Amino acid sequence: MTSPKPTSLTDADFIAAAKTLRCDVSAIRAVAEIESPKGGFLYDDHAGEWRPTxxxxxxxxxxxxxxxxxxxxxxxxxxxxxxxxxxxxxxxxxxxxxxxxxxxxxxxxxxxxxxxxxxGMFQIMGYHWKALGYQSVVDFVLAMSKAEASQLEAFVRFIQANKTLLNAIRSKDWALFALTYNGKAYRQNQYDVKMARANNKYAYMNKVRNA
Incomplete structure (x- = not known):
């Protein structure tokens, strides 16, 4: 029997996270899209269940x-x-x-x-578990395996714990964000360019929706 797909993020989830970080919703959506284009979970045929990306x-x-x-x-x-x-x-x-x-x-x-x-959706390394307030790496993995909302919570904690990332996502300084979030090789994968484009797309969609 196929396991049910974990709950996906809603607009309300993104809005709440953006309010906590005091940044634009489009910025968080941009990071999510570039880090995991297919979402925070993928169906694992081998295991017969949904598992975190x-x-x-x-x-x-x-x-x-x-x-x-x-x-x-x-x-x-x-x-x-x-x-x-x-x-x-x-x-x-x-x-x-x-x-x-x-x-x-x-x-x-x-x-x-x-x-x-x-x-998960935001591709946070497991070794950050302690800094993000989890009891163990197993506790962190279990949280990442529950729902995309749990993955978003980890992302919010991760950004809050790093002033450089917090300031970068607020100002949409994607080069600085990508350098800090993805490492020095970010240019090779054009993470900054991709995130900037995704942010602009979501900002435009939001503008049209609220027009």
């Missing part, structure tokens, strides 16, 4: 594994399973298949594996 970062797994177990053990794992632990980023499968990579990584270290993936 994820992307596993093998280079993050390597760094955290090395910090915990040491360089020699980390390199040994790189040689054994470079698809899930590597000094370089990449190895993405995409879509719901990314959960296969997480499941494989969890066999090496459950906590590190969950911390090394980005979760």
């Amino acid at each position: 994820v992307l596993f970062e093998r280079h993050v797994m390597y760094r955290r594994y090395k910090d915990k177990y040491g360089y020699d053990k980390a390199i040994a794992m790189v040689n054994q399973c470079p698809d899930i632990i590597n000094t370089k980023s990449g190895g993405y499968i995409g879509g719901e298949a990314e959960h296969r990579r997480i499941e494989k990584a969890r066999k090496l270290d459950n906590t590190i594996a969950l911390e090394s993936a980005s979760w």
Whole structure:
């Protein structure tokens, strides 16, 4: 039996989040669209259920594994399973298949594996769990697996915890936002350009709707 799809975000959800952050609704919608074009959940045929949108970062797994177990053990794992632990980023499968990579990584270290993936509509890395007020990374993942509203709540916490991001989303300084949110390689993927375009689209749609 197919599991029911988790509840999607409503206009009211976006409006409430924008009020909390004191930014435009269009700005939040823009981030959501660029980070997860298909939404916060995808149906996983393999598992037979809806699961949060994820992307596993093998280079993050390597760094955290090395910090915990040491360089020699980390390199040994790189040689054994470079698809899930590597000094370089990449190895993405995409879509719901990314959960296969997480499941494989969890066999090496459950906590590190969950911390090394980005979760939900806003693709927040698991290792931020403590800074965002969750009891554990498992608690964070469970929240991300409930509904898109839970994912939006995590995004609001994430922005509130970083003054640079908060100021950037309020002023729509997309270059600064993308640099802080996506990292130094943001230009390669044109995150700033894409977010600016998405913001303009939603701002225009809102203007037409309220005309």
